[in-house]
Amino acid sequence: MHVKALVIGGGLSGLAAAIRLARFHDGILLLEKHSRPGGLNSYYYRNNRLIETGLHAITNYAAKTDKKAPLNRLLRQLKIKRDRIGFQQQIRSEICFQGQESLFFSNDFEEFLDEIQAKFHQQAQSFARLVSYIDSFNPFTRSPFLSARQIISGYIGNPLLVDMLLCPLFYYGSSWEDDMDFKQFVIMFRSIYQEGMFRPAGTIKDLLDYLVSHLQNLGGSIRYQAGVKRILTKNNTATGVILSSGEEISCDFLISTIGSEETTDILGGEKKQSADRRLGFVENIFLTRSQEQDLLPSDKTCIFFNTADTFRFQKPTNYVDLTSGVICLPYNFHNRSAADDFIEVRTTHLANYGLWNKVSDDKTAYLSLKKETAVLSCAQAESIIGKFSPGIIFQDSFTPLTIKRFTGKIEGAIYGSPNKVNDGDIGFDNLFLAGTDQGFLGIVGAMLSGVSMVNMHILPKI
Numbered sequence: 001m002h003v004k005a006l007v008i009g010g011g012l013s014g015l016a017a018a019i020r021l022a023r024f025h026d027g028i029l030l031l032e033k034h035s036r037p038g039g040l041n042s043y044y045y046r047n048n049r050l051i052e053t054g055l056h057a058i059t060n061y062a063a064k065t066d067k068k069a070p071l072n073r074l075l076r077q078l079k080i081k082r083d084r085i086g087f088q089q090q091i092r093s094e095i096c097f098q099g100q101e102s103l104f105f106s107n108d109f110e111e112f113l114d115e116i117q118a119k120f121h122q123q124a125q126s127f128a129r130l131v132s133y134i135d136s137f138n139p140f141t142r143s144p145f146l147s148a149r150q151i152i153s154g155y156i157g158n159p160l161l162v163d164m165l166l167c168p169l170f171y172y173g174s175s176w177e178d179d180m181d182f183k184q185f186v187i188m189f190r191s192i193y194q195e196g197m198f199r200p201a202g203t204i205k206d207l208l209d210y211l212v213s214h215l216q217n218l219g220g221s222i223r224y225q226a227g228v229k230r231i232l233t234k235n236n237t238a239t240g241v242i243l244s245s246g247e248e249i250s251c252d253f254l255i256s257t258i259g260s261e262e263t264t265d266i267l268g269g270e271k272k273q274s275a276d277r278r279l280g281f282v283e284n285i286f287l288t289r290s291q292e293q294d295l296l297p298s299d300k301t302c303i304f305f306n307t308a309d310t311f312r313f314q315k316p317t318n319y320v321d322l323t324s325g326v327i328c329l330p331y332n333f334h335n336r337s338a339a340d341d342f343i344e345v346r347t348t349h350l351a352n353y354g355l356w357n358k359v360s361d362d363k364t365a366y367l368s369l370k371k372e373t374a375v376l377s378c379a380q381a382e383s384i385i386g387k388f389s390p391g392i393i394f395q396d397s398f399t400p401l402t403i404k405r406f407t408g409k410i411e412g413a414i415y416g417s418p419n420k421v422n423d424g425d426i427g428f429d430n431l432f433l434a435g436t437d438q439g440f441l442g443i444v445g446a447m448l449s450g451v452s453m454v455n456m457h458i459l460p461k462i
């Protein structure tokens, strides 16, 4: 079988890349090793309930009138009508450093400026200068790693405010410990604080179903349970792939969205012992009886918290670091209500892949550690948002091992390698990288990555 272009990986970057290609050409095939699309952002069923795997909130909210906003550009490039998504905006979110300070932000940046003015009065002017610098900064140029922490600290003299500003950006997209590249910081500052957060109406399944049918209506195809075992090459050209089933498919162009080292592995490249310190996470999902809703905040969507004296965003020395994380209340979006019989609470913390991996040989020990982690995480969340455990009817947790098993990401690192390949060029004439390791993170970031790598490398040549 021969196709014009193959896209490896049916996550959001792969779906976006395939749709963009299918708008202009026949013979576009998306290969996904699982039986469902979505990758990190997918869903599963338990007791006939649909459970979302990844979604808290999507960054980069933009009003319809803001034609230049990344979200609207993305929708235009994919020929997706805004009404098809149904935007439900966050109510507001909180950065809560317990016993120290708390800052609220919403989709109205003025509210955040007011919060800084009220709670960090002496830093308000410096913050305004930082915002002007961010506004004038072009994050899409090639440059070596610039420490965001160092640059922000040059403006803001209060270390607590520096940590508070960084906390949500780390949790929603840093693959570095305690710092991030300033280019990435600028992209995420705009997408979280200046633009804001939303979720699509319905479930992630509704969005994924729509993206898949859109791809198919444009003439593209998707194949599930089609894991790529090997990318075939001749000199600097990729000629096709061999699937795990042994089937061979040749192609003219190829995009891989599975990660840079993961792609090198299936290119048959030399296996390097990964020297990076990749960051793993544990995600807990609690479904609790809707009666508990009255006891929980009704005006907070996500709470980015820290309970330690010093905020650490590091690979923990234990299985999980409960001192910081994110609590998400997915029913707290405008125009969204909880299901009739339950509400959902999600918690995220940093986790140590190596330790979870060691214990996984003993299934009983692994499962009991997962349960224990969920209990501790629930208690930590309750100390911040109020009690909900008496009504819990279902709970589940993903460790970095779960993420590795389902997406193939090395060490289950959601945000991939700290070494990004910003131009997607991995040394081939017709094979390029998109997705997490290209450097645009999160759901909108992953989709923009798929579109921009296709625009930059394939559409001009195909």
Ligand SMILES: Cc1cc2nc3c(=O)[nH]c(=O)nc-3n(C[C@H](O)[C@H](O)[C@H](O)COP(=O)(O)OP(=O)(O)OC[C@H]3O[C@@H](n4cnc5c(N)ncnc54)[C@H](O)[C@@H]3O)c2cc1C
Binding pocket: 008, 009, 010, 011, 012, 013, 014, 031, 032, 033, 034, 037, 038, 039, 040, 041, 053, 054, 055, 056, 057, 058, 059, 226, 227, 228, 229, 257, 258, 266, 283, 403, 406, 407, 408, 409, 414, 434, 435, 436, 437, 441, 442, 443, 444, 446
């Ligand atoms: C718990 C959790 C919470 C999150 N919360 C949010 C959030 O609230 N907001 C937000 O914006 N982002 C969130 N994210 C991050 C977001 O989901 C990801 O950044 C984004 O979905 C990455 O998309 P991707 O396409 O680059 O990668 P992936 O989703 O990893 O897609 C890669 C795909 O490739 C497939 N694959 C791997 N190897 C092969 C192979 N050899 N052959 C064929 N297919 C292969 C995998 O199965 C996978 O489907 C969250 C993620 C997680 C895990």
